[in-house]
Amino acid sequence: MTEFSELLGVAVEAVSLATELVRRRLPGAVQEKDDRDMVSEVDLAVEHAVRELLSRRTPGFGFLGEEEGKSGDQSSELSWSLDPIDGTANFVHGIPLCATLGLVASGEPVLGVIDLPFLGARYTAIKKQGAYRDGKRITSRVPRGLDEAIIAIGDYAVGAQATEKNRVRMALTSQLAQRVQRIRMLGSAAIDLAWVAEGKLDASVMFANKPWDTSAGVVIAREAGAVVIDIDGTPHTSASVGTVAVAKPLAGELLDVIGGAEAKPFRDPGCPGSRTSSNALTHSKPVDPLGADDSTRHHDRTIHLTVSTRGDARLRSSAE
Known part of the structure; x- marks a missing residue:
């Protein structure tokens, strides 16, 4: 069993720094990244500060930030994944939002911290050690059926080819509206996943998988008892x-x-995990949620690490 407890303190330190910056600063100048997509001065300031802190505290790790991309040791089995402000449009308009930081080991999220600066909530999880809100164990809710479920869906697309991407999302919205109790669109993948973990939401559906958005939330939701799968039911x-x-x-x-x-999966050039498909979504055999969830956990490695107060994190690993 891989232990990441020492790194949780580092992650909490980094997210606390991000939260402090978000709380005490106005958005400042807002730059356009794409059609109706933006980045604020605070996004950039948070990513700079967290990247610098993690480079000192865990110098042997890789780093991926939404705004400025990769840095650190990209050959490392361990890599941090950060969205400095998940929901920049919310932030710019004064809507509560979050900062999210995940740790990925050999492609699998193993540790996550999500902080909601203006709602006073922090979610944490380590693989195989449970999920927590502010230190209290949380578990996902199990409604009796979709007619009792509140389900969040990811934002409608903006930018290039948004019309084609949104065809899928609108079709899903129409289908869900006929079946579920309520639909919510919160504008933050991290909040969606954290609230599934806590039982505020019963499901979250996103036609996207950008690691800075999802890494922390995936491990938190799984550790709270939810199953996390692709849109075709595969792990x-x-x-x-x-x-x-x-x-x-x-x-x-x-x-x-x-x-x-x-829906036809649409390749989003900004989403590292996207793939194209010429077929509509089909499920040719029954989905076993327990099997799907368990099969995401077969990449375990034993990773031995030491984190010093000087930030000297050293690691070695071996396959279990």
């Missing part, structure tokens, strides 16, 4: 097209609704 990995987190008993029923939307 969720860094190569997945989408991200679905759901209470295990509802997984098959929700996947049927996604399939009923007759």
Whole structure:
């Protein structure tokens, strides 16, 4: 069993730094990244500060930030993944948001911290050690059926080819509206996944899988008891097209609704895990949520590490 407890303190330190910057600064100048997509001065300031802190505290690790990309040792089995402000549009408009930081080992999220600066909540998880909000253990909710479920869906697309991407999302919205209790669109993948973990939401469906958005939330949701899979029901990995987190008993029923939307996975050039497909979503055999969840955990390695107060993190690993 891999132990990452020492690194949780480093992650919390980094997210606390991000939270302090977000709370005490206004968005400042906002730059356009793409059609209706933006980055604020605070996004950049948070990513700079967290990147610098982690480079000192864990110098042997890789780093991937949404705004400025990769740095550190990209050959390392361990890599941090950061969205400095997950929900920049929310932040710019004064809507509460979060900062999210995940640790990925050999392509699998193993540690996550999500902080909601203006809501006073922090979510943490380490693989095989449970999920917590502010130190209290949390578990996902299990409604009796979709008609009792509140389900979040990811934002509608903006930017290049948004019309084609949104065809899928609108079809799914229509299908879900006929089946579920309520639909929510919160504008933050990290909040969606954290609230599935806590039981505020019963599922989250995203036709995207950008690691800075999902890495922390994936491990938190899994450790709270939810199953996290791709939109076709296969185990969720860094190569997945989408991200679905759901209470295990509802997984098959929700996947049927996604399939009923007759959606075609669309390659998003900004999403490292995207792939193209010429076929509509189909589920040719029953989905076993327990099997899907367990099969995402077969890449375990024993990783031995030491973190000093000088930030000297050393690691060696061997396959279990």
